[in-house]
Each structure stands twice: as structure tokens, then as C-alpha cells.
Amino acid sequence: MYDRPYLFIDGQWLAPQQGGQLEVFDPSDESLLATVAAAGPADVDLAVNAARRAFDQGPWPRLSGVERAHTLRRIAEGIRARQDELAVLEVRDNGKPLPEAQWDIADAAGCFDFYADLAERLDTDERPVALADSRFRASVVREPVGVAAAVIPWNYPLLMAAWKVAPALAAGCTLVLKPSELTTLTALELARIAAEAGLPAGVLNVLPGLGNEAGAALVEHPGVDKVAFTGSVPTGSRIMQAAARDVKNISLELGGKSPFIVFADSDIEAAVEWIMFGIFWNQGQVCSATSRVLVERSLYPALLERLSDAASQIRIGNGLTEGVLLGPLVSAGQHAKVSAAIAQGLADGARLLYGGERPAEQAKGWFMQPTVFADVPLHSALWREEIFGPVVCVNPFDTEAEALHLANDSQFGLAAAVMSADLERCERIARKLQAGIVWINCSQPTFSELPWGGVKRSGIGRELGEWGLDNYLETKQITRYESGEAWGWYLT
Ligand code: NAD
Numbered sequence: 001m002y003d004r005p006y007l008f009i010d011g012q013w014l015a016p017q018q019g020g021q022l023e024v025f026d027p028s029d030e031s032l033l034a035t036v037a038a039a040g041p042a043d044v045d046l047a048v049n050a051a052r053r054a055f056d057q058g059p060w061p062r063l064s065g066v067e068r069a070h071t072l073r074r075i076a077e078g079i080r081a082r083q084d085e086l087a088v089l090e091v092r093d094n095g096k097p098l099p100e101a102q103w104d105i106a107d108a109a110g111c112f113d114f115y116a117d118l119a120e121r122l123d124t125d126e127r128p129v130a131l132a133d134s135r136f137r138a139s140v141v142r143e144p145v146g147v148a149a150a151v152i153p154w155n156y157p158l159l160m161a162a163w164k165v166a167p168a169l170a171a172g173c174t175l176v177l178k179p180s181e182l183t184t185l186t187a188l189e190l191a192r193i194a195a196e197a198g199l200p201a202g203v204l205n206v207l208p209g210l211g212n213e214a215g216a217a218l219v220e221h222p223g224v225d226k227v228a229f230t231g232s233v234p235t236g237s238r239i240m241q242a243a244a245r246d247v248k249n250i251s252l253e254l255g256g257k258s259p260f261i262v263f264a265d266s267d268i269e270a271a272v273e274w275i276m277f278g279i280f281w282n283q284g285q286v287c288s289a290t291s292r293v294l295v296e297r298s299l300y301p302a303l304l305e306r307l308s309d310a311a312s313q314i315r316i317g318n319g320l321t322e323g324v325l326l327g328p329l330v331s332a333g334q335h336a337k338v339s340a341a342i343a344q345g346l347a348d349g350a351r352l353l354y355g356g357e358r359p360a361e362q363a364k365g366w367f368m369q370p371t372v373f374a375d376v377p378l379h380s381a382l383w384r385e386e387i388f389g390p391v392v393c394v395n396p397f398d399t400e401a402e403a404l405h406l407a408n409d410s411q412f413g414l415a416a417a418v419m420s421a422d423l424e425r426c427e428r429i430a431r432k433l434q435a436g437i438v439w440i441n442c443s444q445p446t447f448s449e450l451p452w453g454g455v456k457r458s459g460i461g462r463e464l465g466e467w468g469l470d471n472y473l474e475t476k477q478i479t480r481y482e483s484g485e486a487w488g489w490y491l492t
Pocket of ligand 1: 151152153154155178179180181209210211212214215216217219230231232233235236238239253254255256286287288386388414453458459
């Protein structure tokens with residue numbers, strides 16, 4: 001049992017002013033795992049004001065990039081120094097298998113190192129711009145946006161925090177981070193690690209709390225300059241409306257229903273491996289999960305058989321048990337949502353090949369079998385809506401044009417994958433897929449160096465890479481009149 005009675009505000013651990021508390025459950029056995037302080041509007045106000053002071057008067061935005069990079073690297077070291085403990089916390093909070101949590105923690109540390117390198121480059125970022133009118137000399141500089149509100153989901157608790165905190169700090173912003181109410185533990189540890197790394201008070205504030213209380217108060221707060229959100233489309237849309245009042249800078253990383261096109265010349269073992277990686281990793285609770293698989297008709301029967309068989313072999317259980325590759329879903333609510341989507345899919349006439357139920361051997365916990373559907377009606381919610389669970393829909397196609405049409409026929413546009421021995425075909429299709437991320441002959445590999453984000457309802461803006469830093473920077477032109485001649489418009 002973990003007891004976390006404090007919020008992290010202005011470098012101090014403070015009890016919530018209205019005594020709010022969250023109960024967090026272990027998804028593997030439904031037992032009470034933690035009680036956690038929940039921020040209310042008064043705490044949000046305190047935290048935003050602290051971030052505001054740290055931005056307007058504090059040292060952080062005024063340090064050189066090299067100096068900020070030093071602290072970012074110390075945060076990366078702090079994460080690595082506690083990687084085993086953080087990975088176990090993540091498993092207990094979220095349910096994911098331990099090797100996946102270890103991967104996340106290593107990636108989170110790597111993200112801080114990556115943005116440390118970019119912070120250093122900001123010191124020499126002033127770019128002269130040649131003007132046609134030689135009486136003027138101009139340059140362009142970039143400056144931190146200000147106070148950022150970072151609101152994140154529960155599927156990669158520490159990693160999603162790192163994707164926002166690392167670039168925001170590199171840019172010189174200060175921020176208030178609100179983790180999901182379902183997974184708060186590693187975000188609170190990040191606050192501790194950052195403080196130990198020497199981050200000045202008020203630069204990073206961490207407020208667990210409910211979305212419609214702490215989250216809403218945070219994104220509406222007039223002291224916030226930028227809202228960086230990752231989560232569902234309905235919440236993203238609400239946040240966009242809230243941010244509109246003060247015309248806040250926003251970036252949104254939202255949901256997906258990503259397609260994976262498999263041509264018949266693909267190696268069937270490789271195809272099945274990547275399909276499974278694309279939908280069963282993290283129990284399918286992945287925004288970029290390739291949950292709609294399109295298979296060229298001549299390979300379709302064999303692939304369905306191999307995929308269903310392989311899905312039936314996946315070891316399910318507590319994420320801390322060795323050899324487990326599929327843990328529980330994060331919460332009772334998520335389990336109910338996935339179960340309802342499966343039931344609706346069956347009612348709509350999709351053919352269930354494997355799974356679809358709570359595994360018989362798991363008496364407790366929010367487990368769901370890896371689930372394979374084929375011949376899924378194109379109008380069904382199963383095919384069109386994000387399920388966010390270990391549920392893959394497979395349909396056949398006959399021509400390249402049909403595959404592309406089916407792939408792009410979606411409200412979402414986060415990721416897409418294509419597999420074929422014909423690389424020219426893959427490249428051709430990659431250009432035509434409506435998605436911010438396209439994988440060829442694989443699914444899901446993610447790198448700090450590359451932009452991450454979607455088109456259509458999957459969001460606005462890009463995280464990661466140099467593009468992720470741009471989220472937290474404003475661009476300013478400085479233009480100088482340097483002609484010796486008088487301007488001579490009014491005073492001729
Ligand atoms: P969610 O939208 O329910 O919640 C996300 C966060 O928003 C939580 O911290 C929540 O407390 C907060 N929130 C809820 N209502 C709010 C409000 N009115 N104002 C401010 N904050 C509010 O999403 P979730 O269930 O936590 O996460 C799953 C979703 O996240 C999926 O749709 C998934 O695709 C998406 N996601 C996207 C990416 C990406 O990079 N595109 C990555 C991970 C998850």
C-alpha cells in the first residue's frame with residue numbers, strides 16, 4: 001500500500017487545501033494500492049502562481065541552455081538510478097508487464113538526455129534572415145512560451161510525463177503536470193527526482209487530481225500560457241474550447257484507430273509478430289496501436305489462423321510474474337469499455353476468432369484475453385472507434401487502391417503501417433497514408449528523435465524530436481533599421 005498525501009507545489013510537499021483524495025487500485029487483483037492527494041481548484045491556483053513566479057522572476061528561463069541541459073541530464077541519471085523501483089511502481093499502478101515498464105523507464109530517461117542536447121543548441125539559435133530591403137537587418141530568436149499545463153493519460157505514466165516535461169524544461173518553460181487520476185505514482189517520483197537534480201522551486205509542480213476538477217481548473221487558469229494535452233478526443237476537444245477563451249497555445253495528442261496493411265508477399269511470421277506487437281503491447285492501450293489490419297486476400301486465411309493461434313499462446317497474468325506478456329487493463333472502467341466494444345462487435349456481425357472474454361484462470365483483476373476479430377463490418381464501431389484494449393480487427397483487401405482507401409477511411413490519422421517485400425510499393429503507400437507516423441515492415445517503434453503526432457482527429461502538433469521542443473518555444477523576429485538615411489515619410 002502506498003500513501004501519497006501530498007501534492008508537489010513550489011518545491012514543497014503540501015496537503016491538498018480541500019482535503020481531496022484519490023483511491024488507486026492494483027489492476028491485477030483489484031485491491032487498494034494507494035491513496036493519493038487530489039488537487040482542487042485552490043491547489044491548482046497555488047501551483048500555477050508558483051510556476052508563474054518561477055517563470056517571470058526565477059532563474060530557470062534565464063539560464064543558458066547549457067545550464068538547463070545539466071539539470072536535465074541529472075534528472076535522466078536520477079531516473080536511471082531508481083529504474084527498478086520505478087518500473088515496479090509502474091506495473092503495480094498500470095498493470096503492464098515488467099519488461100515493458102522497464103522499457104518505458106529507460107525511454108523516459110533517454111528523453112531527458114535527448115532534450116538536454118537540444119537545450120544546449122538553443123544557446124546559438126539566433127538565426128539571421130537576409131532581407132530584400134538592405135536598409136534593415138533581421139534575426140529570429142526563440143524564447144520559452146511561459147507557463148505550461150501538461151495533462152497526461154494513464155497508459156505510459158512516466159513516459160508521457162517525460163515527453164512533456166523534458167522539452168518544456170529544455171525550452172525554459174515552467175510547468176504544472178497533472179497525471180491521470182488512475183496512475184499518479186511515478187509522476188510524483190519524477191517531482192522528487194527533479195528536485196534532487198537541482199531544479200529550482202516552482203519550475204515543475206505535480207498535481208494528481210480528477211480531470212473535471214484539477215484538470216479543468218488547470219487548463220482554464222489565466223496564468224497558463226500553453227496547454228499540452230495527451231488523451232482522448234472528447235477531452236481534447238473540451239480542452240481546446242477551454243483554451244480558446246484566452247487564446248492559449250495548445251498541442252493535442254489524441255486517439256487513433258491505426259491501420260496496418262499486409263501484402264501477400266510478406267513473410268507470415270514477421271507479419272504476425274508485428275501485428276501482435278502493434279495490438280497486444282501494453283494490452284492494446286496504445287494511442288498508435290495498429291488495431292485495424294488489412295490483409296491481401298490470398299494471405300488472409302493463413303494469416304488469420306496463425307494470428308489466432310499465436311494470440312492463444314500469450315501468457316496472461318500479473319505484470320510482475322516472469323514470462324507474462326499481457327497484463328490486466330488499467331481499471332474496471334476500461335475493462336467495461338473494452339467488453340462493451342467486443343459485445344457490440346459481435347452484435348454487429350464481426351467474426352470472433354479468438355478471445356473476447358475475461359480469462360477463466362484470472363478470478364480477480366481487469367484481465368481481457370487477446371482478441372482477434374475477422375470480417376468486421378466497415379460501418380461497425382469495432383472497425384471505426386478506438387477501443388484501447390487488446391482487440392484486433394482483420395479484414396481482407398484485393399487491390400492496393402482498395403487497401404489505401406480502407407486505411408484512410410477513418411476519422412483518425414495518428415499512425416499507419418505497411419508490410420511488403422516490395423519496398424517501392426511500401427514507400428509509395430507511405431506517402432499516401434493519412435497519418436503523422438508511418439511504419440514500413442514494422443509497427444510501433446518509437447524514437448525520441450522523430451516527430452510524434454497525428455492528423456485529422458488524432459490531434460494538433462508534434463511531440464518528440466526538435467518538433468517537440470517547438471511546442472514550448474515562441475518565435476520572435478528582431479528587426480533593426482540601419483540605414484544612415486532618414487525614413488522620410490512624415491518628416492520630409
Ligand atoms: P482522457 O482524455 O480520459 O484523460 C486524459 C487526461 O485528461 C487525464 O489526466 C484526465 O484526468 C484529464 N482530463 C479529463 N477531463 C478533463 C478536462 N475536462 N479538463 C482537463 N483535463 C481533463 O484519456 P485517458 O483515458 O486517460 O487516455 C486514453 C486516451 O489517450 C486514448 O484516447 C489514447 O489514444 C490517448 N493517447 C494518445 C497518445 C498520443 O500520443 N496521441 C498517447 C497516449 C494516449
